[in-house]
Amino acid sequence: MPGIDRRLIQHFEWPLVGLALALALVGVVNLISAAPGVSDGVPPTAVRQLSWIGLGLVALLVTLLPDYRTLERVAVPVLVVCVVLLAAVLAFGPVVHGSQRWIVMGPVRFQPSELAKLGIVLFLARLLRRHMNPGGIGLAELAVPVLVIGVPIGLTLSEPDLGTALVQGLVAASFLVFARIQIRALAGLGLAGLAAVVGAWSFYLHDYQKERVFTFLDPERDPLGSAYHAIQSQIAIGSGGWLGKGYLRGPQSQLDFLPEQQTDFVFSVLAEEWGFLGGAVVLALYLALFVRGLMIARSSRDLFGTYLAVGVVALLFWPCAINLAMVLGMVPVVGVPLPLLSYGGSSLVTAFAGIGLLANVSMRRYFF
């Protein structure tokens, strides 16, 4: 291909991209089973998911081809765009199931809160590699990142999309911990966070948003809601056994009784039908993906690359950990999709874009 460095093809990051593709395809196969309905044949959701994987691969190329060091320069504009889009969602976005999360432009719909995760990673990688204090991040150095990152998180929170806001917050926090934050600063951050929450609660959140937070904290408040989901999910997984009930044969999932089985609860369908074997393989694939990502962070020739890689791993790791722990009944139910496996274009394309950044860092180490 003209214009593309030969070394890019030579040193293509196959292990990482292969792992991501494998997980995404497992997702499609699983969707065929998870799609409720009576008719046989491939459900439209699976077809759509396949086309999003195609779109994800395009996103992967877009984030892979330019040298990541040039990305450092666009980090701030990217975050600004994310913030503008998030604000646009609140202003113009349609209300779906009581929250505004989507930007709709003709046939194209996407969730800017997903894109904002990438924006946050790019911005923090740039900021932290430049302003480093040998003694760790102090209180004074905390002001800029907290204030800037607080904007997209706050906007996501007011959609309300507590799950995604939580992931954004955890990604940012992982960054700070990784970049060595001083204990004093960490305590200060905690206090400021508490103040922000109290302030938002008193002056900013609507009653229905508060109600959602209550339901989040106490699932029993909503009898049809979270607790029920968790029980059903555990029954489905538990009845899977060693080898599962067989593809398309999981009565729990097939009975259309599992909540949100195409999005947040995909893993319980998978574990019911494919058993411990299937579940463990998928867990292992994720683990390999994260470890590979951290190896790339370690091999990077510059600090920006390392931070970028660590950030992307955090961006993939946290939603995976939260979703799986929720599905397995270890934490309360939070609406966080499982990256690469769950049905949904925004989350899938964001994940592939992140994979592209990791591959970018990995492959450019041969260019020095």
Next chain:
Amino acid sequence: MRLGQVSDVSSEPGLERRIFGATFGVLLVWLLLFVRLFDLQLVQGDAHRDSANRNSVRNHRHLGPRGMILDRWGEVLVDSRPAFDVLVIPHELSGLPGTLDRIAQLTRRDPALVRERVGNPRGRTRFQTIRAVRDLDRDALARVEGQLWALRGVLTQVGPARSYLAQDSAAHLLGSLREVAPEQLESLKSVGYRAGDIVGRSGIEAWLDADLRGQPGGRSVLVDAHGRELELLGAVEPRPGNNVRLTLDGRLQRVAERALDETGRSGAVVALDPQTGEVLVLASRPAPNPNEFALGIPLESWQRLTRDPRKPLQNRALQGQYPPGSTYKVVTALAAIEDGKLVPDLRVHCSGSMRFGRRRYRCWKEEGHGEVDLHRALVESCDVFFYTLGAKLGVDRLAHYARALGLGRKTGIEFLPESAGLVPTADWKQRRFDEPWMGGETLSIAIGQGFNLWTPIQLATSYAAIANGGALLRPFVVQQVEDPQGNVLRSWGTDTLGRVPVSRSSLSTLRAALRGVVHDEHGTGWRMRRLAHGLDAAAKTGTAQVVALSVSEGLDPDEMPEALQDHAWFVTYVPAERPRILVAVLVEHGGSGSAVAAPIARRVVDAFLAGTPSTQGGLHARHRPPAHSAL
């Protein structure tokens, strides 16, 4: 491929150590997840798996009862009652066709219909419970229950069914239900519907479906091979839907319908509060009985309804379009007064007919009315007087004032399908028939014949505007949506669409004449005299010639003899000053408005007054119950 070491670029202390730390953290979390998965599937999972093989987990979906529809006084018009269904779980059945035939035999249903309902449960449906028979009577239920031990994979379940307590009363308004159609499923799934659920098909059932429908719940139980429940694994209680309270008065509605039925003709009655636009009666006869298809209508009954020449599915109150006859004369009168074509003491001599061009235009009274002024012309419905005004005004001025009264467009009553009627103009005729307007046609228009078409609800809203001093109101029939505890969630109120752009004195001239229609000597509305509490009424009769009906709905040749008879109109409001109720009646091919339609309106008004305390205070106390009070 091996990855290289951390570069020398990094002056960062302990970077490698930190990356190892992160890796360790990831490994630790994943170890926990592995352990938990192992525990769920292989340690605790044994119990689940054994029971799933020898026994099975059944998930029952329980529909929450749909909300009630109440009239303005809280009388229940539509309720949910418990109904027993027979369900099958295909993958537990020992033999599908045999079992279905046995079910059909026990329930005395057509085996072909039962098989059609269940369909061919391949693939995923094998695990779903399917309703094989809906709404068993007690005997059939007893027979099925007695045989359940022998019917593996068959169970009975109680669920809500819809009950229209007043049978076919207000059927068009209340609407009906249907099973979710496959093509609807995609869009309805997101709000919690599943295949086989019941959803509103028409009327309020459809419009307020989201409010009325209950929240489904479910039970997950472990059952043994014989279908005995061993353990409750989880349950969610279904929740009832919200209730809808109408402005309708159920008792008046039934009085109006009975009166219409007794004429043996099709027709419609609309009654509303002319001050607020609240609809008290919205009747159209004949009407289908929604109880007969409360759970989805069998094809053959549906065809019987759609092919019935009396068109029971048509809501005549809103969709029926008829020439207004003499009820139109208020438009002609208003146009003449406002356009200055009527000097106050204009008198016309009626000899029983009038020459215009080469034709003779006849008054309904062959011997003529003699000298008439506007008041007497309205009271006695003299045609010649209005021919004279029509000739002076021209069709387009008449159309202008007809539109000002809200005619020729939909009244905007909420959600129900409605016709716009027709207000002809010269321009319209040119476009529609490519023919110029003829002067003589204006004369027909001026007395409400010709191309004019009104719906009964338009008659009601236009006269309400005259009665209330010029406010054109949007009629409304739903008062509020209440949760099961009675808290009001949403409410509707008076919506003034605009003011009729005429002077107050013109309207009061009209009102005086309409009062005269009832109380003056020779008045055509004499049937409204001597009301309870000594109240005065105002009214207008109308008789629409069907033979001139040439524009819209073609006549069914089969019913020509009856079809040649005139449509009977009557509109009245009581009391004549600051009225509280307005009733508009149409009887298709009923003959004279005064003879056929007026008695129906009288019965509605009498029933209304009978439910009213005699004091004036009572007449003006408004709105919601408590039981004993007010209008």
